[in-house]
Amino acid sequence: MEELIIGSHVGYKKDTGLVGSVKEALGYGANTFMFYTGAPQNTNRSPIDKKQVEEAFSLMQENNINPNNVIVHAPYIINLANDIKNYDFAINFLKEEIKRVDTLGMKYLVLHPGSHVGIGIEKGISNIIFALNLALKESENVVICLETMAGKGSEIGSNFKELKQIIDGVEKKNQVMVCLDTCHINDAGYNEKDFDKILDEFDELIGLNKLACIHVNDSKNEVGAHKDRHANIGLGEIGFNTLLSVIYHPKLKGLPKILETPYISDLTDENKSYPPYKFEIEMIRNKEINKCLVNDVINYYKNL
Ligand code: FE
Ligand code: FE
Ligand code: ZN
Numbered sequence: 001m002e003e004l005i006i007g008s009h010v011g012y013k014k015d016t017g018l019v020g021s022v023k024e025a026l027g028y029g030a031n032t033f034m035f036y037t038g039a040p041q042n043t044n045r046s047p048i049d050k051k052q053v054e055e056a057f058s059l060m061q062e063n064n065i066n067p068n069n070v071i072v073h074a075p076y077i078i079n080l081a082n083d084i085k086n087y088d089f090a091i092n093f094l095k096e097e098i099k100r101v102d103t104l105g106m107k108y109l110v111l112h113p114g115s116h117v118g119i120g121i122e123k124g125i126s127n128i129i130f131a132l133n134l135a136l137k138e139s140e141n142v143v144i145c146l147e148t149m150a151g152k153g154s155e156i157g158s159n160f161k162e163l164k165q166i167i168d169g170v171e172k173k174n175q176v177m178v179c180l181d182t183c184h185i186n187d188a189g190y191n192e193k194d195f196d197k198i199l200d201e202f203d204e205l206i207g208l209n210k211l212a213c214i215h216v217n218d219s220k221n222e223v224g225a226h227k228d229r230h231a232n233i234g235l236g237e238i239g240f241n242t243l244l245s246v247i248y249h250p251k252l253k254g255l256p257k258i259l260e261t262p263y264i265s266d267l268t269d270e271n272k273s274y275p276p277y278k279f280e281i282e283m284i285r286n287k288e289i290n291k292c293l294v295n296d297v298i299n300y301y302k303n304l
Contacts, residue, residue: 018056081114081124129169150187150228183217
C-alpha cells in the first residue's frame with residue numbers, strides 16, 4: 001500500500017532557511033511540506049545558501065521526505081492578472097522566484113492566478129498567460145501549479161474553465177499544472193459531498209494528470225460563499241468525513257496533501273497561538289476525528 005503523503009505549510013526563516021523548514025515538518029510527523037521562500041505577504045527575499053540546501057536535502061533523505069513532494073508557494077501579493085498596477089514587478093518577481101525554486105532543488109511552485117481588478121476576466125486571463133509564458137523561459141524544470149481560488153473579489157481561477165483557459169495559453173504545457181484547495185473550491189461553489197462529480201468535471205476539462213497537489217483545509221463558510229477563510233480540519237462547513245473522502249480518494253493517491261489550517265489561539269494568552277498540524281495529521285492518519293483538537297494543541301505547546 002502506498003503511503004499517504006501529508007504535511008503542512010511551514011515557515012522559512014532567513015537564518016535557518018530550508019533546514020529549519022524540514023525540521024519544522026518533521027516535528028509535525030509530516031512526510032512532506034510547503035513553504036514560501038520568505039514571508040508570504042511580502043516580496044523581500046534573501047539569497048539562498050547552497051550549503052544549507054544540501055544539508056536540508058540530506059535531512060530529507062534520512063527522514064524519507066521525497067523532495068519531489070515538497071511544494072513552494074509564491075507570495076500571494078503578486079498579481080499577474082492586472083497589467084495596470086505593478087505588472088512588470090510581478091513578472092520579474094515570478095522570474096526570480098522560479099530561479100529560486102530551481103536553486104532550492106524543488107519542482108512545484110503554487111501560484112494564485114491573480115485578480116483582474118475591474119479590467120475583466122478575459123483581459124485578466126490573457127495577462128496571466130503572457131506573464132507565465134515570459135516567466136517560464138527561466139527554467140526547464142519548475143512546474144507552475146495554478147491554485148483553484150475561492151472567487152473572492154475579482155479573483156480568477158474559481159472554476160475549472162478559467163484554469164483550463166490559462167493552461168491552454170501556456171506554451172510549455174508540461175510546466176503548468178493545478179493545485180486544488182478544498183476550502184477554495186467549497187467557497188467557489190463546488191459541493192465536496194459529491195467529490196466524484198467534481199473530479200469528473202476536472203478530468204473532462206483539464207485532465208486528472210494535471211493535478212499536482214491538494215491543499216487540505218476546512219472552510220469557515222458554506223458552499224459558494226466566495227470568502228476564503230480556512231478552518232481547522234473537522235471544525236468547518238466541509239467536515240471531517242468529506243475531507244477524508246478527498247484525502248483518501250483513489251484518484252488522488254500519491255499526490256501531496258498540504259494543510260494550511262489556522263493556528264489555534266491560546267485561550268489564556270491571546271498573544272500566543274500554536275500550529276495545529278501535528279494533531280491534524282494524526283487524526284487524518286487515524287481516520288478518526290479528534291474532538292479535543294483545540295485543547296490538545298494548546299496543552300502540547302504550552303508544556304513544551
Ligand atoms: Fe494558496
Ligand atoms: Fe491554498
Ligand atoms: Zn486560502
